[in-house]
Amino acid sequence: MANKEMYALGSQGSAIRELFAYGQAQATKVGKENVFDFSIGNPTVPAPSCIRESIEHILATRESAAIHGYTAAAGDLAVRKGLADYMNQTYDAGVGADNFYMTCGAAASLTISLKAIVEDPDDEIIVVAPFFPEYTVFIANAGAKKVMLPPDTDHFQIKLDELEAAITPHTRALIVNSPNNPAGTVYSRETMEKVAAILTKKSAEIGHTIYLISDEPYREITYDGLEILYMPAIYPDTLVCYSYSKSLSLPGERIGYILVPDSVSDKDVYPAVCGAGRSMGFVCAPHLFQDVVLQCLGKTSDMSIYDDNRKLLYNGLKDMGYDCVYPQGAFYLFVKSPEPDAKAFSDKAKALNLLIVPADSFGCPGYVRVSYCVEADMIRRSFAAFQKLIDQYK
Amino acid sequence: MANKEMYALGSQGSAIRELFAYGQAQATKVGKENVFDFSIGNPTVPAPSCIRESIEHILATRESAAIHGYTAAAGDLAVRKGLADYMNQTYDAGVGADNFYMTCGAAASLTISLKAIVEDPDDEIIVVAPFFPEYTVFIANAGAKKVMLPPDTDHFQIKLDELEAAITPHTRALIVNSPNNPAGTVYSRETMEKVAAILTKKSAEIGHTIYLISDEPYREITYDGLEILYMPAIYPDTLVCYSYSKSLSLPGERIGYILVPDSVSDKDVYPAVCGAGRSMGFVCAPHLFQDVVLQCLGKTSDMSIYDDNRKLLYNGLKDMGYDCVYPQGAFYLFVKSPEPDAKAFSDKAKALNLLIVPADSFGCPGYVRVSYCVEADMIRRSFAAFQKLIDQYK
Missing domain, CATH: 3.90.1150.10 (Aspartate Aminotransferase, domain 1)
Structure with a gap:
């Protein structure tokens, strides 16, 4: 029962x-x-200290309803606007407030994105080993099938031949996670450009877009001055899933976002993200922390x-x-x-x-x-x- | 696409x-x-002022990781323990920490509960008109069918004959929302006792439990000294879905819980609630506000x-x-x-x-x-x- x-x-x-x-x-x-x-x-x-300072500032300067009331389902407009400005300054992203859907953390970013793009029980989502084990659970929740690429134990990049061979007419998306949990590696620009070329070629072959879902909770945690890639600039049909859990040490506060850039070819994807959030009960990410991350943009x-x-x-x-x-x-x-x-x-x-x-x-x-x-x-x-x-x- | x-x-x-x-x-x-x-x-x-005071107290007295870190998937143990104590004092509920699953608000409480108990695409969930329109969306998300009881426009209670007639071998649960959005009415003890008798009788007839899902975000907002019912005391197979959105004016903070009391006959329901939360990405409700509601128990x-x-x-x-x-x-x-x-x-x-x-x-x-x-x-x-x-x- x-x-x-x-x-x-x-x-x-x-x-x-x-x-x-x-x-x-x-x-x-x-x-x-x-x-x-x-x-x-x-x-x-x-x-960082800005977290505590912003909470105190918000409590001291706003009315209760402006602090704790509902925001729009996709998140507060000023927060999404600020986030867009930050992404434009940092990555030349060319995005606006309406490209963002604020979420209750990384897990929500993934379950919503997957539910927005999966259409059929035969749909396949490719993951690259090693990968975060909950991907298996989230793909099942969206009603799709997981297809796993074996690990590249030489360099912990992506086995490109295996990727190409794994794509079928049922392939809907590839999930990448870089910097990677658990390998601690970062996919290089070269790797991602080759991945993009394969996805572009195979999308044309199978007659529909293969999405790249870029799961980036560790985006800012790179070492040795390594370049941080803005994935939609490499592959246009990319959904970026982000969370502030790691970069701002806020894992318990459940705050993140999905970015659906204008380069995503199907304009139905963003409304579908809104619908998927609504269907699972994920509207209006935690309000106080929406405003806190706005005040701490660029900090880590x-x-x-x-x-x-x-x-x-x-x-x-x-x-x-x-x-x-x-x-x-x-x-x-x-x-x-x-x-x-x-x-x-x-x-x-x-x-x-x-x-x-x-x-x-x-x-x-x-x-x-x-x-x-x-x-x-x-x-x-x-x-x-x-x-x-x-x-x-x- | x-x-x-x-x-x-x-x-x-x-x-x-x-x-x-x-x-x-x-x-x-x-x-x-x-x-x-x-x-x-x-x-x-x-x-209420306790909200701001507790946030300030928590910020002043705890380390960052203890404020913003992950809690257990079901919620912080001390929070669930405090909540159980409060429910026992207030409603003689006889519950413990392990009867609670902390959620990201009322919508999450419902989508998780429904996903935990729906097993088959033919499963039916009964709602009583007038009802919160998002029930339709949440029932579809769980993969079940909505069955609507027509409104009792004489008293805005529940049409008992219609309820009995609506139950089929596919009936899995009845959702009630009292105090009611949008009617502003409260189901009486008499109504709920009659509903319980029907659910008990029909559960025996169809050979499986019909759950009562009690959606109670307005629980404390009653007038004229009206009695607040503890639903599991009236019908044992009740899942209580709660949110602090209305009672503490915190709708944007997304904090609530699911209570699965020991009186629920199938001991698999609580683990299934944990699994449904996990599958949709709902583990660890917003941490700071878990602790805030603990400090404000009983306040409104x-x-x-x-x-x-x-x-x-x-x-x-x-x-x-x-x-x-x-x-x-x-x-x-x-x-x-x-x-x-x-x-x-x-x-x-x-x-x-x-x-x-x-x-x-x-x-x-x-x-x-x-x-x-x-x-x-x-x-x-x-x-x-x-x-x-x-x-x-x-």
Whole structure:
């Protein structure tokens, strides 16, 4: 008498959540300082001061209804206008307020975008391994089929031949996530230009547009001065899904947006985004935080802390002999398991109170994800355990 | 290349939104003071002072991650525990933290609940006219069919014979909304006990549970000391959908919950609610406002303002000869159109800059909804126009 699929989704734990819960329980037994929890991607760097200042300013200067009342379904007009101006200044985006639909975070951005473009139960959405496991759930919610490209374990870019081969007349969209969770890599301009060429060619072949859904919650978290790509400039039929969870350390506040640029060829897509938001009950993103992000446009949390963590962890593990993917963005280090079964490797780590996530559920067996949005001191203290762990393989 | 159903939902305006937009445009022509906008249910009474005080207290006393970080998918444990304690003290509810799923507002509470219990495209959800028009959209999103009970225009309770006759082997749930938008009436204990008896009898007959989905955003907005019913005590298989939008004047902040009490016979329902939330991207309701509502449990906006408006409007219109439904709760006056076509009546009102919503889209032709969550002064100033309007029918 309950929906069986929803029951399964709600009762089955994720590998990440289980490890996190284990860590919390273990901390009460062996002491918090002896558990090295690298499982969760919850930002530890504080939100920038503008967040608190804007909340205080808004509370001090506006009437209750102007702070907490309904906004338009797509979001407050002044917020969307400010956002458009910012995107135009930063990326020469050529967008206006009506290109934006404010959402309740990254997950909402994705479920709404997918529901807006999926038309048929045979529709296929291509994801690139390794990928965020909830994509599977969101694609099912939209009533489509997931098609997975195998990981490019040489460079963690996109296997272009495999992409071309995976496209069928049922292909509706490709989801890319760069900077990538969990690989920590960034798709290069070269990669994305080649992807765009394939999507353009195949769209013509199959007789309908293949959308690019660019999931960009880590957009501003890149290192070594790496270029940030504005995807619609590379592929016109791009929907940008954004969230302020990571860039402003606001994951719990659920605030983000969908950008449907004018370059999207079908003018029905933006109204369909509005309709999909409405159908799931996603109208009017949280109002106070709409205004807060408007006042903090262009600001981010202190990313140098993640960069320091990155260097500390990458160099530390590399020196011990771990095979690590060089992290270009986000806050995850992707490490090759010294044995083929990453779950077994993760279990051996767990016995040392070292919590790292096997990447099987990310579509990339044989690797583990190590989140470095943690205290630098914990990274340092974890090195003895990491050393013991790799010694078992020598 | 966009989903046609979503496109239609996103591009078709609602009668309410259209009137509201007309009012805003008209105000620039004839002056704001000469437009009498009774179209929208956006609370005008300020949020109580505890809202601002709790935000300030939380900002002053907690670390960034504890304010803005992720909570558990179902909501922060301390928040759900506090909510359970409050419900136990107030309604003797016998609930715990694990009976609650915190949501992003009333719409989310409904879409998640429906998706959790609908299993089959033939499943039917019964709604009672007059009803909130978005129910139609939310039921379609869950993949079920809407079955509408005609309005009881004598008392605006529920036509029990019609309810019994409407139940089929496909019936999955009945949605009730009391205090009611748009009728402003409250279902009596007697009505709900009779509804419960019918649902119990018919559940046994058809061989599966019929759920009661109790949509209660107006729960605390009742007048004349009317009893507030705790629905699960009347019918055990009840899911309570709540939002703080109206009681705390926080419609833009999207904060509410689903309560699945232990009396719900199928223990899979709560996990299915968690799964449905996850599938649509609704995990972790806005964090700061989870904590704010915890600190404001039992508080409400100043309801005496709505009560004063209610008396002013009801008595004023009754004295002019309008046929009004006596309002027992919420902040809507339901008025019988003096001509059969409420749309034509609303158009005549519009010509006098009087914006009232024909109730056709609420499933109740021949009536209009007059929202009195407005300034009392506007009500007084509107009387001349209301008088002119009814004079046209004399």
